[in-house]
Amino acid sequence: MTDTKMMSSRVREHKWFTPWLLVAPATLWLCVFNLYPALNTVYMAFTNKKPLGGGELVGLANFERMLDDDQLVYALTNSILYMLVCVPLLTMLPLLLAVLVEKKLPGLTFFRVAFYTPVVASAVVVALIWNWMLDDRGAINAILQALKVVQEPLPFLTDRWLLLFSAISLTVWKGLGYYMIIYLSALGNVGKELHEAAAVDGAGPVRRFWSITVPGVRGTMLLITILITVSSLRIFSELFVMTGGTGGPGGRVSSVVMLIQMYSTGFTGHLGYASALSLLLFALTLVPMVLLARLNRKDA
Amino acid sequence: MSAPQMKVAAKQRSYAFHRMSAGEVIVRYALLALVLVITILPFVWQLSTSLKGIDENIYTATPRFIPEDPTFANYTKVAEVVPVVDYAMNSVIVAILVVGGNIIGATLAGYALAKLRFRGSTLVLGALLATLILPGEATIIAQYVTVRSLGLTDTLLGVALPGMIGMINVLLMRAAFTAIPDELEMAAKVDGANAWQRLIHVNLPGVRGMLSVICIFAFIGAWDDFLWPLIVLTDPENLTLTVGLQYLSGTFTNNPRLIAAGTMISFVPIVIVFAVLQRYFFRGVEEGAIKG
Numbered sequence: 001m002t003d004t005k006m007m008s009s010r011v012r013e014h015k016w017f018t019p020w021l022l023v024a025p026a027t028l029w030l031c032v033f034n035l036y037p038a039l040n041t042v043y044m045a046f047t048n049k050k051p052l053g054g055g056e057l058v059g060l061a062n063f064e065r066m067l068d069d070d071q072l073v074y075a076l077t078n079s080i081l082y083m084l085v086c087v088p089l090l091t092m093l094p095l096l097l098a099v100l101v102e103k104k105l106p107g108l109t110f111f112r113v114a115f116y117t118p119v120v121a122s123a124v125v126v127a128l129i130w131n132w133m134l135d136d137r138g139a140i141n142a143i144l145q146a147l148k149v150v151q152e153p154l155p156f157l158t159d160r161w162l163l164l165f166s167a168i169s170l171t172v173w174k175g176l177g178y179y180m181i182i183y184l185s186a187l188g189n190v191g192k193e194l195h196e197a198a199a200v201d202g203a204g205p206v207r208r209f210w211s212i213t214v215p216g217v218r219g220t221m222l223l224i225t226i227l228i229t230v231s232s233l234r235i236f237s238e239l240f241v242m243t244g245g246t247g248g249p250g251g252r253v254s255s256v257v258m259l260i261q262m263y264s265t266g267f268t269g270h271l272g273y274a275s276a277l278s279l280l281l282f283a284l285t286l287v288p289m290v291l292l293a294r295l296n297r298k299d300a
Numbered sequence: 301m302s303a304p305q306m307k308v309a310a311k312q313r314s315y316a317f318h319r320m321s322a323g324e325v326i327v328r329y330a331l332l333a334l335v336l337v338i339t340i341l342p343f344v345w346q347l348s349t350s351l352k353g354i355d356e357n358i359y360t361a362t363p364r365f366i367p368e369d370p371t372f373a374n375y376t377k378v379a380e381v382v383p384v385v386d387y388a389m390n391s392v393i394v395a396i397l398v399v400g401g402n403i404i405g406a407t408l409a410g411y412a413l414a415k416l417r418f419r420g421s422t423l424v425l426g427a428l429l430a431t432l433i434l435p436g437e438a439t440i441i442a443q444y445v446t447v448r449s450l451g452l453t454d455t456l457l458g459v460a461l462p463g464m465i466g467m468i469n470v471l472l473m474r475a476a477f478t479a480i481p482d483e484l485e486m487a488a489k490v491d492g493a494n495a496w497q498r499l500i501h502v503n504l505p506g507v508r509g510m511l512s513v514i515c516i517f518a519f520i521g522a523w524d525d526f527l528w529p530l531i532v533l534t535d536p537e538n539l540t541l542t543v544g545l546q547y548l549s550g551t552f553t554n555n556p557r558l559i560a561a562g563t564m565i566s567f568v569p570i571v572i573v574f575a576v577l578q579r580y581f582f583r584g585v586e587e588g589a590i591k592g
Binding site: 014015016018019020022023025026027029030032033034035036037038040041044097100101103105109111112113114115116117118119120121122123124125126128129130131132133135137139142143145146173176177181230233234236237240241244245257260261264265271274275278279281282285286289 | 325328329331332335336338339340342343345346349359360361362363401404405406408409411412413416418420421424427428431433434435436437438439440441442443444445446461462464465467470494495496499520523524525526527530531541542545546549550553556559560562563566567570571574575578582
């Protein structure tokens with residue numbers, strides 16, 4: 001102890017300003033591109049700021065406007081439904097996939113890389129690919145008609161609910177590989193001894209999955225649930241491209257972020273209202289995070 | 301589709317835990333092949349369409365994957381009408397800026413927060429964590445106002461700037477540095493190494509796995525970004541590839557061949573990059589698991 005103290009006092013830790021030099025770039029970015037925009041979003045939400053001009057304080061006018069915005073109700077309904085379907089699918093399917101690719105098998109690296117390919121492709125590329133498959137004259141409709149499942153093409157891209165279904169399918173397909181990787185990291189920490197002990201006791205693979213694997217990755221599952229919830233409420237690129245930039249069937253905007261983007265540019269732009277919508281989006285994403293955090297603490 | 305079959309596979313798994321039975325191996329490979337088809341088939345279909353000539357029917361009742369008379373005519377046509385190569389170069393520039401910024405900024409800050417004791421570190425760390433609950437889309441309007449006030453709208457630097465140091469990357473690097481034993485740091489101090497020397501010679505080799513993961517994510521994130529460049533860029537000459545692609549699909553709305561060629565031009569380079577770097581990527585993921 002004494003030796004350690006003498007040693008540490010003799011060795012110069014570092015000049016007092018060195019740590020600040022090291023964190024300066026990140027702190028600068030933190031302040032300029034994260035904290036300041038966050039504060040400015042709150043401020044602008046109470047103004048009538050437009051792309052060119054405006055900026056006077058208007059109190060709660062932007063929030064009152066939300067109550068009368070039919071577009072917002074439509075977009076909110078879509079965004080929430082989309083989130084509610086994506087979360088369970090993207091929480092469980094990637095885990096099953098991770099369990100499948102966890103065992104050592106020849107050629108497994110190829111499959112892992114292949115499964116990750118949709119993650120690497122941009123949302124725009126993916127949406128364009130799915131547009132072509134889902135078009136009235138696309139491959140999906142051709143197959144369905146050839147198999148006599150339907151006689152007329154299904155309007156996957158022009159019907160409100162089918163568009164939502166299409167967006168969900170695309171998102172799940174694209175996200176499988178990403179969340180699989182996260183689960184793989186977690187599965188690496190689930191003790192082999194537990195699996196072996198359970199196997200000796202006669203527990204089958206299904207039982208071991210629910211009794212050992214799922215509890216073992218529970219923390220990761222919670223993290224993934226939060227990630228999916230937040231990212232699904234933020235959907236934009238896929239829907240924008242799938243609707244050809246129009247926003248959705250009948251010109252109605254399909255998601256909250258599309259609404260924000262719509263109000264952020266052009267002659268009809270209203271940055272104040274867009275900022276108020278941004279705060280709404282933040283509140284939407286905060287609720288599930290708080291709920292899940294409380295669940296986690298309660299069970300711990 | 302795949303979930304029930306995976307459960308069937310689980311049932312058939314042998315009780316002999318260490319070695320899988322032949323049946324189990326076969327079922328696993330069958331499931332892997334099924335997921336592979338679901339994952340890769342859309343890309344194959346797009347590639348197939350992009351290689352079909354103007355005379356070939358792309359609306360056959362049974363999708364035909366192998367073109368009768370493969371041709372690159374659609375690619376040259378796209379390049380003639382839309383400056384795809386310029387768009388790609390714009391995306392490369394943005395991606396390089398974002399990757400470079402994150403390598404430097406996240407490494408320096410991650411090291412300081414993990415290994416150096418200084419007043420204010422708790423405050424900085426808390427602020428970093430606070431930003432994680434903010435979805436980027438919720439502050440994108442204010443980001444735009446910030447970049448505009450810097451006079452950088454319609455510039456590639458304006459697109460790259462906010463993402464050049466990602467707060468999540470700082471936290472990831474901090475976690476990676478924290479996993480390196482403090483004894484190494486102490487030994488280097490006794491030998492008289494200053495903070496910069498300890499960072500470069502002692503700590504940096506140990507975090508290469510996480511650094512490669514951050515590079516890949518930063519590159520993919522910048523290359524694939526769509527909403528932010530859509531807001532910042534308006535001049536057609538400055539568009540990045542994703543925005544240019546969306547513009548292309550609007551221009552060729554009745555020509556799936558050209559749209560397919562455009563998507564392949566955007567997709568193939570990044571797949572090549574990922575295929576080349578995947579060894580580092582997956583190793584980085586596994587290193588995270590071991591230390592976790």
